[in-house]
Amino acid sequence: MTQIIFLPHEEVCPEGKVIDVEPGVTICDAALRHGIEIEHACEKSCACTTCHVIVREGFSSLNEADELEEDMLDKAWGLEPESRLSCQAVVGETDLVVELPKYTLNHASEKH
């Protein structure tokens, strides 16, 4: 099992959360299964940026982002070098530390 530590996020998981998942699942599915409601507006088809996460530790253990994901990520709020679309990022054998960005594009356009 691989451990994922989610850092605290005001709305989605105020206390943060530590979960154990089977390698091979996406970060998005892993989170959703454990009650962390990452947004996934396009139903995980790599056509939005609402599932954007930043992988603070273990980034290089993930599958590589493909071109489509990179293109979508360019539009994400708060893009960082360790940003991924969580529905496309497959968990490997290495433990991860994942941060949820403060805003998604949905929020950003509504409130800012």
Ligand code: FES
């Ligand atoms: S849910 Fe839309 S890209 Fe991940």
